[in-house]
Amino acid sequence: MKYYKIAPRLTRILGLEIFVFVSFLAICALINLIAGIQNDSTTFWNFIIGAGKVVLSFILVGIWLSFWYYLTKKLIKVKKEENLPVKTTD
Amino acid sequence: MVSAIVIYITAFFVPLLLSLVVLPFHIRFMKKKKIVGTDIHKESQPKVAEMGGIIILLTMIIGSVIAIFIVSNPSDKLTIGIFCITITIAGIIGLIDDFKPLSAIIKPILLLFASIPIIVSKRYISEPMLPFVGKMRLNIVYLALLPFVVSIPANAVNMLDVFNGSMATTSMLVLVAIAIASGLIFGFNFTELNLTYVFLLITLGALLAFWFFNRYPAKVFAGDTGSLTIGAAIGTIAVLGQLEIVVIIAMIPFIMNAFGTLSSVKGLVERRKMPARPTSMTEDWKLQANPDPKAPITLVGIVLQKGPLREDDVVKSFNILTILSCILAIVTAVLIKVTIK
Numbered sequence: 001m002k003y004y005k006i007a008p009r010l011t012r013i014l015g016l017e018i019f020v021f022v023s024f025l026a027i028c029a030l031i032n033l034i035a036g037i038q039n040d041s042t043t044f045w046n047f048i049i050g051a052g053k054v055v056l057s058f059i060l061v062g063i064w065l066s067f068w069y070y071l072t073k074k075l076i077k078v079k080k081e082e083n084l085p086v087k088t089t090d
Numbered sequence: 091m092v093s094a095i096v097i098y099i100t101a102f103f104v105p106l107l108l109s110l111v112v113l114p115f116h117i118r119f120m121k122k123k124k125i126v127g128t129d130i131h132k133e134s135q136p137k138v139a140e141m142g143g144i145i146i147l148l149t150m151i152i153g154s155v156i157a158i159f160i161v162s163n164p165s166d167k168l169t170i171g172i173f174c175i176t177i178t179i180a181g182i183i184g185l186i187d188d189f190k191p192l193s194a195i196i197k198p199i200l201l202l203f204a205s206i207p208i209i210v211s212k213r214y215i216s217e218p219m220l221p222f223v224g225k226m227r228l229n230i231v232y233l234a235l236l237p238f239v240v241s242i243p244a245n246a247v248n249m250l251d252v253f254n255g256s257m258a259t260t261s262m263l264v265l266v267a268i269a270i271a272s273g274l275i276f277g278f279n280f281t282e283l284n285l286t287y288v289f290l291l292i293t294l295g296a297l298l299a300f301w302f303f304n305r306y307p308a309k310v311f312a313g314d315t316g317s318l319t320i321g322a323a324i325g326t327i328a329v330l331g332q333l334e335i336v337v338i339i340a341m342i343p344f345i346m347n348a349f350g351t352l353s354s355v356k357g358l359v360e361r362r363k364m365p366a367r368p369t370s371m372t373e374d375w376k377l378q379a380n381p382d383p384k385a386p387i388t389l390v391g392i393v394l395q396k397g398p399l400r401e402d403d404v405v406k407s408f409n410i411l412t413i414l415s416c417i418l419a420i421v422t423a424v425l426i427k428v429t430i431k
Binding site for chain 1: 221392
């Protein structure tokens with residue numbers, strides 16, 4: 001089968017790929033905003049704010065990964081109604 | 091002093107030509123020794139030579155060693171050595187797995203050790219580049235994540251090595267995208283030596299020759315030696331080439347495949363110990379998603395949602411998904427370049 005004939009079968013998964021990418025860019029834009037938060041002049045608060053920025057960024061990346069995982073899980077629910085004769089393989 | 095172009099040509103053609111020459115002998119030897127696997131996706135159930143990955147690993151090691159000899163800068167020699175040692179550790183773990191299957195938990199844990207050469211040699215810059223953000227200084231966090239840079243891509247590539255040519259074509263696409271992304275971010279200056287290109291060309295050379303024998307209908311299988319070596323090479327290139335984010339985006343289909351497996355079998359389960367196989371064959375020998383509720387649902391399950399496909403068409407589907415992720419990786423590189431300018 002030619003590539004252009006296969007591509008329409010993959011619209012949902014191609015859409016998910018694009019969504020994952022766009023949401024990643026959105027996360028990057030948010031991290032950029034977080035990185036722009038002004039640091040404090042005292043050493044202690046400087047450290048706390050710096051650490052807070054890293055933690056917040058990682059929470060955002062965690063949310064992005066979890067959402068990606070959740071969407072993939074939703075997508076893989078195969079329609080079970082097709083009952084074609086089967087030979088189980090790898 | 092050998093020019094950069096000569097080093098690039100050597101890095102590509104040594105593994106390519108060596109693999110092209112040695113693989114036919116390897117196939118004959120494996121068939122003679124009855125070290126063969128059944129290609130279960132074909133009606134004739136042909137016997138196919140196993141462990142072609144050994145040739146991938148050996149030719150990549152030879153390519154790296156030759157590169158060490160012809161590169162003049164001692165620091166570059168050491169970096170190539172680190173690349174070579176890392177893929178060798180991953181390849182040996184794959185080799186052990188091919189002979190005596192390791193459990194689904196032990197294998198990723200063992201692969202964590204493959205990152206040790208990178209960590210010990212400090213051949214990394216703990217500043218991954220993000221679009222809009224630029225360089226992020228992570229230091230301790232980066233160090234904590236480093237053990238996973240070989241283990242995760244190696245396992246992800248291994249999980250996609252299920253059909254004739256699927257691992258080779260998708261990995262080659264990822265490598266080409268990394269090469270373009272590296273050029274976009276750091277400049278396409280081929281007169282100066284860029285080690286990322288040396289690693290990419292060594293891997294591409296070995297993989298291209300292997301693909302020639304592994305494409306549909308396959309004459310040789312890679313085994314875990316091959317897939318873990320290639321995955322480890324991709325992970326190492328990501329770190330040594332400062333292309334972590336680009337590689338993650340390029341590997342979206344690999345990650346989705348891993349996510350699918352993890353979510354449907356609820357954790358790490360060795361392929362041979364899964365309660366049911368992810369796919370089954372129709373009467374006209376097309377692949378379909380296995381209707382068994384216990385069957386893990388991988389990327390191929392998603393691809394087959396709209397009906398059965400021939401094996402080579404499933405591989406084409408993987409290629410389409412990887413081409414899109416590679417385009418997105420190149421867009422990421424452009425955005426990174428614009429940000430750090």
